Amino acid sequence: MRLSSTEEEQHSxxxxxxxxxxxxxxxxxxxxxxxxWEGGEAVSPLPHCAFSQLKMLHIYDCGKMKMLLPWSLVQNLHNLQKLDVSNCDEMEEIIGDDGRDPTANSNNNVTRPKLKDFSL
Incomplete structure (x- = not known):
């Protein structure tokens, strides 16, 4: 799936x-x-298996993006193999706080053994 300059909002x-x-x-x-986001927190939590089959994530020329991945999304990316980010000039965080306490989850050690390629 590719998204580029568009004003349409995708719903699923x-x-x-x-x-x-x-x-x-x-x-x-x-x-x-x-x-x-509203008020520093995600509007609605992601279901456990959202993006769970994602293998490749490419993000280019998204100038206002400040956080690459919120904690709640990182937990779902079990199959991520490649993460490629460039020309996101306002990027401040790779894994950011989304209002959830990662220590509240009993499995707060998130590893991504399938991640082989990460470029920023």
Missing amino acids: RGVPFQSLEDLSLYGLPNFIGLLK
Whole structure:
């Protein structure tokens, strides 16, 4: 799936992007993140298996994006193999606070053994 400069908002029913394996986001100068935020917290929590099959994530030219991955999304990325980010000039955090306490989860040690390629 590729998203580029567009004003259409994509909606999905059920678990969002459960079977998505490759996501490329590019040329989105006003894109601020993969989740909708209000008051420093995600509007609604992601279901456990959202993005669970994602293998490749490419993000280019998303100038206003400050946080690459919120904690709640990192927990779902069991199959991520490649993460490629470039020209995101306002990026401040790789894994950011999304209002959830990662220590509240009994399995707070998140490892990504399948991640082989990470470029920033």
